[in-house]
Amino acid sequence: MLLTVELGERSYPILIEPGCMNRKDQWSERVPHAEVVIVTNETIAPLYLDSLKRSLERSGRRLLSLTLPDGESYKSAETLGRIYDFLLEHSISRKAVLIALGGGVIGDLTGYAAATFQRGIDFIQVPTTLLSQVDSSVGGKTGINHPLGKNMIGAFKQPKSVVIDPAVLSTLPDRELSAGLAEVIKYGLIHDADFFEWLETNIDALLAKDADALVQAIARSCRLKADIVAADETEQGIRAILNLGHTFGHAIEAELGYGLWLHGEAVAAGMVMASDLSQRQGWIDGEVTERARNLLSAARLPVAPPPQMTPDRFMNHMARDKKVESGQLRLVLLEALGRATVTSTFDPARLEACLSAFCTSHSQP
Numbered sequence: 584m585l586l587t588v589e590l591g592e593r594s595y596p597i598l599i600e601p602g603c604m605n606r607k608d609q610w611s612e613r614v615p616h617a618e619v620v621i622v623t624n625e626t627i628a629p630l631y632l633d634s635l636k637r638s639l640e641r642s643g644r645r646l647l648s649l650t651l652p653d654g655e656s657y658k659s660a661e662t663l664g665r666i667y668d669f670l671l672e673h674s675i676s677r678k679a680v681l682i683a684l685g686g687g688v689i690g691d692l693t694g695y696a697a698a699t700f701q702r703g704i705d706f707i708q709v710p711t712t713l714l715s716q717v718d719s720s721v722g723g724k725t726g727i728n729h730p731l732g733k734n735m736i737g738a739f740k741q742p743k744s745v746v747i748d749p750a751v752l753s754t755l756p757d758r759e760l761s762a763g764l765a766e767v768i769k770y771g772l773i774h775d776a777d778f779f780e781w782l783e784t785n786i787d788a789l790l791a792k793d794a795d796a797l798v799q800a801i802a803r804s805c806r807l808k809a810d811i812v813a814a815d816e817t818e819q820g821i822r823a824i825l826n827l828g829h830t831f832g833h834a835i836e837a838e839l840g841y842g843l844w845l846h847g848e849a850v851a852a853g854m855v856m857a858s859d860l861s862q863r864q865g866w867i868d869g870e871v872t873e874r875a876r877n878l879l880s881a882a883r884l885p886v887a888p889p890p891q892m893t894p895d896r897f898m899n900h901m902a903r904d905k906k907v908e909s910g911q912l913r914l915v916l917l918e919a920l921g922r923a924t925v926t927s928t929f930d931p932a933r934l935e936a937c938l939s940a941f942c943t944s945h946s947q948p
């Protein structure tokens with residue numbers, strides 16, 4: 584299956600096909616470059632690096648790879664520096680392409696290196712987690728974390744293409760699969776009530792890694808994200824709905840230290856909090872929050888923050904959120920199942936009540 588992210592001259596394809604990562608013909612049309620650098624990590628390299636290299640081999644091509652340490656804590660300026668060092672030590676030119684082979688951490692890091700190395704070189708996303716296949720590989724948000732805030736340094740840099748091989752999910756740990764499902768459920772909540780219903784019916788098949796269910800969930804998620812990104816590439820408006828639960832979730836990730844809770848886990852708890860606040864505003868019925876909570880629980884995700892979080896700690900982090908404008912906090916809230924809005928028009932007292940309620944009902948992934 585081939586989808587397109589429609590961005591004029593920067594449009595690019597998303598290929599979704601089991602086994603496509605190892606199809607030489609597919610790569611030959613996609614990568615004309617004479618210099619190719621694959622960036623991956625220590626977990627993924629032994630599983631998929633050799634086969635990808637074999638598929639990319641071509642006479643006269645320089646094919647290099649860089650294997651980084653694994654973990655969210657390595658989505659840092661220091662690791663980014665290691666990528667620059669490698670590219671410079673190997674005299675990589677601006678005609679090269681970087682291929683990100685891995686999850687969202689490798690994708691975000693490699694994309695940002697591609698955005699900035701010699702003021703910008705090509706890159707391709709080969710996402711290997713469910714989360715990266717349904718979300719981070721599409722849309723061009725790249726960057727690194729700062730100790731004081733998630734993804735605080737970065738750039739919009741669209742890949743040349745996204746190559747999604749759902750077969751690689753066979754080796755993905757269950758906890759990571761669930762984390763990916765959080766972002767899948769997000770699409771249903773913000774933009775597609777029918778998809779949310781489909782997820783309610785198919786959650787067990789997805790958790791069991793049913794191949795057909797996974798391809799359907801990946802394709803629907805990518806289609807939704809591609810449409811939103813095409814409408815608002817640099818988040819001037821509607822794209823911000825993709826941030827449902829993230830203001831709360833990023834606060835959890837930063838407060839705990841990156842990697843303790845997975846991104847998808849923090850977002851899951853954050854989405855229940857956002858739904859609860861929307862309910863307190865009177866914008867949605869309790870039934871929507873209940874269905875969100877039930878589906879996220881069924882996906883084996885946390886539905887409340889960890890015990891370390893207090894209302895003050897939430898507020899400290901949330902004050903630095905990228906959606907803050909003129910000192911005013913803006914949140915993604917729900918107006919219905921399948922409809923979200925970015926707004927500062929919530930009652931601060933209701934936010935306080937929401938934070939207090941959740942900071943007494945903890946959750947652990």
Ligand SMILES: NC(=O)c1ccc[n+]([C@@H]2O[C@H](COP(=O)([O-])OP(=O)(O)OC[C@H]3O[C@@H](n4cnc5c(N)ncnc54)[C@H](O)[C@@H]3O)[C@@H](O)[C@H]2O)c1
Binds near residue numbers: 718722754759762847
């Ligand atoms: N750019 C965006 O639009 C965007 C969107 C969502 C999330 N993100 C970012 O993505 C990151 C989270 O991504 P993630 O959930 O993919 O985490 P991740 O990149 O840390 O990968 C999760 C774990 O799975 C391992 N792994 C990856 N593929 C595997 C496979 N096929 N088999 C076995 N193990 C495998 C990784 O080595 C890692 O240990 C966060 O930093 C988040 O902020 C970015």
Ligand SMILES: O=C(O)C(=O)C[C@@H](O)[C@H](O)[C@H](O)COP(=O)(O)O
Binds near residue numbers: 718734766823825826
């Ligand atoms: O693509 C987007 O836009 C998103 O917001 C997708 C999110 O799932 C993702 O976590 C993104 O990295 C968050 O971006 P940020 O701008 O809030 O750091």
Ligand SMILES: [Zn+2]
Binds near residue numbers: 718766829846850
């Ligand atoms: Zn996210």
